Amino acid sequence: MIRSPSRPARLLIHAAVYTLALSMALPFLWMLSTSLKSEAETLSGRVSLLPQSWRWSNFPAAVRAANLDRYYLNSLIIAALTTALGVLHNALAGYAFAKLRFRGRRTLLVLALFTMTLPVQVSFIFMALICARLGYLDNTTGLIVPFLASGFGIFYMKQVCTAVPGALLEAGRMDGMTDFELFWLIVRPAAWPGIAALAIITFVNSWNAFFWPLVAIDSDRAKTLPLAIADLASGKYVQSWPVRMAAATILTLPLLIGFLIFQRAFVRGVTMTGLKE
Amino acid sequence: MARPSSTSAYAFLAFPLGVLIVFTLVPTMLGLGLSLFTWDGVGRASFAGLENFRALARDPRFGPALRNTLVFVVASVPPTVLIGFLVAAAMHARWFIGRSIARTMVFIPTVVSIVAIGFVWRWMLDDGGGLVPAMLRTLGFTDLPNFLQDGSWPMVSIIVVSIWRGIGLAAVLYLAALSNLGEGFDEAAACDGASRAQVLRHITWPLVGPTTVFLLITGAISALQVFDIVWAMTAGVENDATTVLNLYVFREFQQSRLGYASAIAVLIFVLTMLASAPAMTGRRARA
Secondary structure (H helix, E strand, O other), X not given: OOOOOOHHHHHHHHHHHHHHHHHHHHHHHHHHHHXXXXXXXXXXXXXXXXXXXXXXXXXXXXXHHHOHHHHHHHHHHHHHHHHHHHHHHHHHHHHHHHHOOOOOHHHHHHHHHHHHHOOHHHHHHHHHHHHHHHOOOOOOHHHHHHHOOOHHHHHHHHHHHHOOOHHHHHHHHHOOOOHHHHHHHHHHHHOHHHHHHHHHHHHHHHHXXXXXXXXXXXXXXXXXXXXXXXXXXXXXXOOOHHHHHXXXXXXXXXXXXXXXXXXXHHHHHHHHHOOOO | OOOOOHHHHHHHHHHHHHHHHHHHHHHHHHHHHHOOEEOOOOOOOEEOOOHHHHHHHHOOOHHHHHHHHHXXXXXXXXXXXXXXXXXXXXXXXXXXXXXXXHHHHHHHHHHOOHHHHXXXXXXXXXXXXXXXXXXXXXXXXXXXXXXXXXXXHHHHHHHHHHHHHHHXXXXXXXXXXXXXXXXXXXXXXXXXXXXXXXXXXXXHHHHOHHHHHHHHHHXXXXXXXXXXXXXXXXXXXXXXXXXXXXXXXXXXXXXXXXXXXXXXXXXXXXXXXHHHHHHHHHHHHHO
């Protein structure tokens, strides 16, 4: 039996870990606190987490100044559609690779895996030109369709589907189920934790995506939240820090609350996938 | 059994593979080729051979961008992985109090978008009302630099924020690896009288080697392609001190020098391959 460290050592280790842990929360607390202060207070040099006077009006001001409601809706629609359709297609492909037999299986699998290693810097120029040709540029379609399949998603769903017992599928086949029915009625429920993990990662990645939207979106109408936040950070729209932090709060708080609620699934999703797209 | 399910397999694969081909594979091939051309995206592309790469070697702004990127990789990835390991080892210990709350807190920055992180840290470090300068002043430091603009401070800030953000993911993956090792993997060594530090260094660290390799490779790959955090922390005040390769690619793209942008991108691609190759072969050799 390994001995525990001495009392002072344990205390020191706890102090170190919790200092670090607090430092992870502090910037967001400071963001929240600033978003409720008056501009004069933020410039006064007084350091306090609690505002002197609570300025809730910073929030409507932020929404108005930067059209956050529109960008919110855009981001939500894009992330939701990408997640629902993307996970479905990756799962179908993963299921096909894991459980169905067909000619060219190995070649197609290698092809899918190969795309995982290709950096977006090399492809984005022609991605933009192809999207322009298809009419996907500068609108939400261009932020969704190219992300409805990923080498990683297919590979990951293949791993997940492989773990589904073959006997279950055989039983289904006996009952005369089609391959899609087998997928929908047997594989989907059996592979649910893996599917949920991929869904969470897909949603977060889509919600937070920045480089491609920056390339693909030009007009204000189709902007996503991260683009608006970057504009805010560089001082576009408003100069007041409380209003800007109110905007940052509006972007980050839903994800933080979602994380706190679905923490278990979240952490599992990350450990299962390594947070890769 | 053995019912041929080819038709449905192709039906399931058609759309996802089509997406990969149209939006990843084809654009990548064309992008690689584009590095050998001069093109503004509108007129005709003219073949230039290796001229773009030769121009890169002469470009006075390319050297700093390359150096900044490499500095970022080396200074941000290993510390993130090491601190993540130490935090996980501490949290995994039986005597650690409040593991799940500590894990939750450490993980918070991982779920927040990098752009928002950069934005929030800009305010934390702000010259006027930022929390960090205010705290340092209370501690008696006067004559503080502007962390977002002076000399090499912006790069330092970007690196520190990147480490800060990456620790959570590293710690959570190490925690999972440690709990997979099960109880008692370190007890034999402890019975032989090894100190806790020795156990950590010579038993635990090698046992979580696959996680370390994974974190180093994926960390190096994404650090070579760093963009969001630099953009968010420097937009409006950017200068050559914080220009990284990917930012340079984007600037050239905006200037419609598409062949030149592609040449830099190809270089990032090659660096990415180099970063992952030794780790891959090393891993195979050990296995």
